[in-house]
Amino acid sequence: MRGCIVVAWLLLGERISVVALLHNSPGITLGERWSALAQHRKRREAGETPVQRVMSAEEASASRRTGERLRRLEKAARREDRIEALLVLERDGASSSSPAEQAELAGLLRARESFEEQYDASSFTPEHVDFKRQHNEAFASLALRCHNNGDGGYSGGKFPNVFYLDGPDAATTTALVKRGFPLASCFVANRHASTVEILRGILPSENVAHATAAEALTSGAQGGFAELEFAAYYFDGCGGFAPHVVGMMRAALLRPGVRRTLSVAVGFSLTGGRSMIERELVICRALSEIAGIMGMRTRHAMDDPARYEMPRDILKTEGKTFTTWMLLEEDK
Structure with a gap:
């Protein structure tokens, strides 16, 4: 359903x-x-209490995510094993493969294709490419600002860890590297095996999780980043389902036992074109609730892009894509 x-x-x-x-x-x-x-x-x-309800909900979600990821990976492994066995029969000649096995192979190959990466940057218009560039610049600027506790300007020392979603074009990774971020500070999640392979050819293998964002940030997830501190998160490519974005934010920000920076930047995207204002409101209110649990408050960074060293002409929408940035700061 x-x-x-x-x-x-x-x-x-x-x-x-x-x-x-x-x-x-x-x-x-x-x-x-x-x-x-x-x-x-x-x-x-x-x-x-409301805080206890949010924390209880996130604990239940974390347990569910761990099981879902394991089941998905196990199912994919069984599918690949069966595809290989059927391909061996096919290579041995038609007489070795029954019509039923040939039909099974065709179905398994279709299932594999349905889980392949659908993100295709080559189809972007010049306006959309520039929109993505602006928000990758914003991501880098806000991460550095949070790393320096909001004092403005990068003063040297260690670059912060950042977490984000990236596609096969590695556009966000490329933008971060151009701003001086070392590859070791860039952490990515992607559930598509083909994209994971590409990204692991650019980033350290251990920095790329074959998982959803929420799964990669869940305690106990193998190959995940639940124990790491991040100064900024960019949940790009999230689709149009607001609860999905909220789930990522809870997984990222309500992790137990992780030291956090004094300020944290969170960016997210929505697509679909309809009801985006209402969906943004749902997400921003949920993020404010999360911030309150953390003893922090939220601020809309795009209200004053110059202050946060973001592109001055940065837009929230381009076509049917919406992207915005929030800062979580100590509630003094």
């Missing part, structure tokens, strides 16, 4: 609205979603 189901009911005269987001998560059944709703109700009845 795609999309979402909004479930509302009355309990003791109180109207309680719960949104259950059913979004093609492998291994997550409708029954498990209803179980989560029941747990949510119990926590409300137990008097759990």
Whole structure:
């Protein structure tokens, strides 16, 4: 089932609205979603505070992400093993491969292709290329500012670690390197094996996680970055699903036991063209809630790009793509 189901009911005269987001998560059944709703109700009845609810939700999500990633990787490995076995039969001659096996091979190859990278920078218009360039510049500038605790200008020393999503063109990595960032400070996640292979040819292999952003930042994830401190995050290429972006932010910012910088930059993109204002509002409010838990407050960096050494003519939208930047600072 795609999309979402909004479930509302009355309990003791109180109207309680719960949104259950059913979004093609492998291994997550409708029954498990209803179980989560029941747990949510119990926590409300137990008097759990808003902060406790957010932290409990993130703990449950972290456990689910770890299982989802493992299942996806295991399924992909089994698929590749079976494809190889069927290709051996096909190479041995048609007589070695039955019609059923040939059909199975065709289906497995289609399944493999559906998980290949769909990001194609060669199709971008010149305006979109410039839009991406501006936001990669903003990412670098904000990361350096946060690394220097907001004093403006880079004063030398160690470059900060940054986390982001990158495509096969490695455009964000290239932009960071041009600003002086060492490859060792750049950490990337991508769930497409073909793109991971390309990025590992540029960055240190251990800096590229074959995972979603949330999975790579979850404690206990093999090959992830849950123990690292980052000055800035760029969740580009997130699609149009606001809860997906919120999940990435919670995974990144509510990790237990990780020392954080005094200020943190967070950028995110949305696509789709419709209801982007409402979706931005949902994400920014969720980020403000996360910041409050961290003892921080949010600031819209794009309200004053010159102050933060971002391109002065930077835009929030280009075509059907929306990108913005938020700063999390100590709430003094």
